[in-house]
Amino acid sequence: MNIAHLLRRSAQLHAHQPAVLHGSEPLWTYAQLGTRTAALAGYLRTQCGISPGDRVAIYAANAPEYLEALHAIVWAGGVSVPVNYKLHAKELAYVLENSGARTVLVSQALAATAREAGGPESALLVLGSPAYAQAVAHAPIDVCDRAPNDVASLFYTSGTTGRPKGVMQTxxxxxxxxxxxxxxVDDVLPGDAMVYAAPMSHGAGLYNYAQVLRGGRHVVPLSGGFEPAELVQLAASVGQLTLFAAPTMVHRLVDHVRATGADxxxxxxxxxxGGPMYADDLRxxxxxxxxxxxxxYGQGESPMTITALSRAQLADRNHPRWAERMASVGVAQSLVEVRVVDAQGQSVPTGETGEVVVRGDTVMPGYWNHPEATAQTLRDGWLCTGDMGALDADGFLTLKDRSKDVIISGGSNIYPREVEEVLLLHPQVREAAVVGQRDAEWGEVVVAYLVAGEDGAVxxxxxxxxxxxxxARFKRPKEYRWVEALPKNAYGKVLKTELRGMGMVASKLDG
Structure with a gap:
């Protein structure tokens, strides 16, 4: 079944209900959203030559058109490739080339970057442009028939090799x-509204489908992003507001509410x-x-669905292990199995730490054109997350560390290897190691430890x-620290745990 059927159903069932709001102002009903989406799908099919299985990229900041663009691609039978709008032109170029995207739907402000990345002018469709207005008035087509295991989206996530991999989401x-x-996670009730304060290219956008299925409202802030004062205003004017947020966003929103006494x-x-929520911040x-x-807790490889810690569990302060549960990431979601295993893939005893593995209908079939990485990540039907954790006797999972050393800053994943490779391009950087350092505002920030070449530091x-x-700008280090040598083990591997410890000491001294 094509997931676009969810919108087609709601366009009939909830035809006159408001679907998309820009700020607090309604733009389109569900009937109008369905009509525009079917027309855009027809344009992609006849004018852009998109056939079932072809990839179409969306390189755009949050905008009302994002939702119909996302659905129109799968409505036409294509595969959406939502791209982080913060990416550098060179990074975008790699995603477009690797995915083989035939068309790019792009924000006006990002069109020049898309052209720099090598996107042919004829393949660019600028959201909100006169050409786009013609596209959403095109002759409509019906939803293309797709099998459940057909790919619906390619989600590009970097890895320790530094090159992004396309997660095939069916x-x-x-x-x-x-x-x-x-x-x-939550039910969607009549009158509920999802506000897209985090990028629609990531987790926030994935939650649109639940809202679409129940006829919920979709709110795109006028700012296009996360502004605490704006969200408070929208909560008051729109009401019944739900959002997906990185812990750093929650921290900023809570600070604003505390400071202003907002309703x-x-x-x-x-x-x-999308990152660790520290216990004090959650309290x-x-x-x-x-x-x-x-x-x-989820990954692109099992989108938004590994474990969940429900509202009721967080509210149950009388439970004897409430503090421990609050520090966990909850229990396995209903349609997946979660285990913690040792290096041989055997389950470890309750309370012991091992690698978190998951299987179920949410788990990807593999990485796009990357069989080696697929074989390393999918083993005997289980997704190996690379995250270390422990399960308690009640099935609550507590994450201990991220074995892949991913840095999560402001809800965005930053992979040290790709930053290190750039730093090593400079002839005076002999060695480089990048780690995350805890930061009150961003959760973590990037810190680079460098060993200079013969001519000294730069x-x-x-x-x-x-x-x-x-x-991309958000991936660059916030600090560059030159050291005599990087700490290494007997095999020459850099001990990033020691580097993180050095960073904590330096932070205390600086403070």
């Missing part, structure tokens, strides 16, 4: 993810994920905003310029 994966939302009754649910959030929180401005030439 229609079955996304439908199972949507079902899990209702059973494990939070318009917020229904805040789902947080403060519950104290300031009440029992409005739920947590999810200034921060030189390295800053080098990074900005090759990678």
């Amino acid at each position: 229609h079955r994966n996304l439908l199972a993810m949507t079902a899990c939302y209702f059973t494990d 939070v009754s318009g917020f229904k649910t805040i789902v947080y994920g 403060n959030a519950l104290a300031v905003m009440g029992n409005r929180f739920a947590q999810i 200034g921060d401005a030189v390295l800053e310029a080098l990074c900005l030439e090759h990678i």
Whole structure:
């Protein structure tokens, strides 16, 4: 079944209900959204030559058109490739080439970057442009028939090799993810609204399907992103507001509410994920905003669906292990199995640490054109997450460390290897190791430890310029620390745990 059927169904069942709002102003009903989506799908099919299975990229900041673009691609039988709009042109170029995207739907402000990345002019369709207005007025087509295991989306996630990999998310994966939302995260009631404060290219956008299925409203802030004061205003004017947010966003929202005394009754649910929520921050959030929180743990390889910590579990302060549960990421979601295993793939005893593995209908079939990485990640039907954790006797999972050393800054994943490779392009950088350092605002920030070549160290401005030439701005290090040598074990592997410890000491001294 094509997941686009969810929108087609709601366009009939909830035809006159508001579907998309820009700020607090309604733009389109579900009937209008369905009509525009079917027309855009027809344009992609006849004018852009998109056949079933062809890839179409979306390189755009949050906008009302994002939702119909996402659905139109699968409505036409294509495969959506949502791209982080913060990516550098060189990074975008790799995604477009690797995916083989035939068309790019792009924000006006990002069109020049898309052209720089090598996207042919004829293949660019700028959201909101006169050409786009013609596209959503095109002759409509019906939803293309697709099998459950056909790929619906390619989600590009970097790995320790530094090159992004395209996670193949099937229609079955996304439908199972949507079902899990209702059973494990939150229900969608009449009048509910999802506000897209986090990028629609990531987790926030994946939650659109649950809202579409139940005829919920979709709110795109006028700012296009996360502004605490704006969200408070939208909660008051729109009401029954749900958002998906990184822990750093939750922290900023809670600080704003505490400082202003704002009314939070318009917020229904805040789902947080994408990074660690520290216990003190969660206690403060519950104290300031009440029992409005739920947590999810997932990966692109099992989108939004490995474990969940429900609103009820977070609110159950009388439970004897409430503090431990609050520090966990919850229990396995309903349509997946979760285990913790040793290096041989055998389950470890309760309470012991091992690698978290998961299987179920949400788990990807593999990486796009990358059989080696697929074989390493999918073993005997189980997804090896690379995350280390422990299960308690009640099935609550507590994450201990991230074995892949991913840095999560402001909810965005940053993989050290890709930053290290850029730094090593400079002839005066002999060795480089990048780690995350805890930060009150961003959760973690990137810190680079460098060993100089024979001619000595170079200034921060030189390295800053080098990074900005090759990678997205949010990935660049916030600090460059020159050291005599990097700590290594007997096999020559850099001991990043020691580097993180050095960073903690330096932070205390600086403070």
